[in-house]
């Protein structure tokens with residue numbers, strides 16, 4: 383005999399319609415196995431359904447973080463860089479995946495990990511072996527010699543012994559894209575400009591030529607992969623947008639021209655505007671060099687102000703936090719800053735649902751609570767429209783793919 387399909391009914395006191403940007407009262411969501419089969423106020427609950435009562439809660443589509451490094455998080459600068467093997471990292475990665483899921487993030491992009499640990503984690507999660515968000519992963523961060531993606535600032539005797547995403551020249555970067563694709567990535571991430579948490583001098587200087595950026599994007603598109611560009615600097619942002627990336631990560635020093643181009647090309651901004659708090663309060667204690675702290679001081683405040691300018695101008699925004707820079711599970715702390723710097727609570731939740739699903743390319747399956755989509759559903763105690771921080775403090779229910787991972 384065939385196994386009977388599992389039917390679940392969720393009674394939602396308030397339900398966020400992320401496509402329309404409104405809250406609906408007293409809705410019923412019917413779930414058959416892992417998919418949403420019906421949503422509305424007049425849905426009849428079948429007698430054999432398991433009923434989940436969230437009639438005093440606010441129900442949202444599962445949240446999506448488009449910028450995570452879910453495989454690890456910082457403990458100590460030198461230890462993390464030089465005393466942890468990829469195996470050490472791999473063995474604890476599942477802990478962070480579970481924490482992220484329990485915080486309400488049912489889907490994440492992982493935008494850079496060593497040794498394809500992210501690919502292995504994604505596969506283990508998809509196979510149901512470990513709990514975690516549905517992952518879309520980038521494998522090795524592709525970066526030039528001496529860039530944010532290289533090991534810089536140490537003796538020439540210190541270099542990557544195993545694989546890395548360091549690649550130079552048009553042929554070199556094309557080969558690195560192919561290598562990442564060969565080992566199973568879902569998207570390509572590369573460093574268009576310098577960064578903060580690495581020891582090269584600049585924060586924002588371009589680190590690839592226009593030709594190299596164009597080649598990365600063209601090659602990725604041949605293989606059907608979208609491209610995310612790490613880009614803090616003004617010029618590098620413009621170059622990456624011109625090359626055709628789907629998202630600018632960080633976007634710290636974006637200027638008017640960058641904003642105009644992003645609007646014109648529909649490029650998403652994924653700005654990690656929470657983690658400055660964590661870096662400035664904790665990183666010195668972890669032995670992070672003062673040089674890096676100084677770079678953070680250049681970036682943090684300006685990034686938030688420029689985020690606000692981009693939002694005002696109408697650039698598309700998707701939620702992304704750079705988790706792994708700060709502890710996993712705190713992903714929702716960024717909502718507060720996104721609202722403080724220009725989004726309405728509704729727009730901020732849209733950034734983490736429908737917009738994020740659009741950026742990843744899974745809008746037909748995720749990002750809203752609608753018929754035919756994956757049953758990725760979370761609930762908050764209270765009204766996040768009144769107080770957006772309830773999402774970080776009162777995440778009481780998490781369902782992913784029709785399975786409940788947290789209930790109170």
Ligand code: ARG
Nearest residue numbers: 577578579654658681682685
């Ligand atoms: N991974 C990023 C970098 O090292 C983190 C930047 C964090 N700071 C910030 N204000 N967003 O460049």
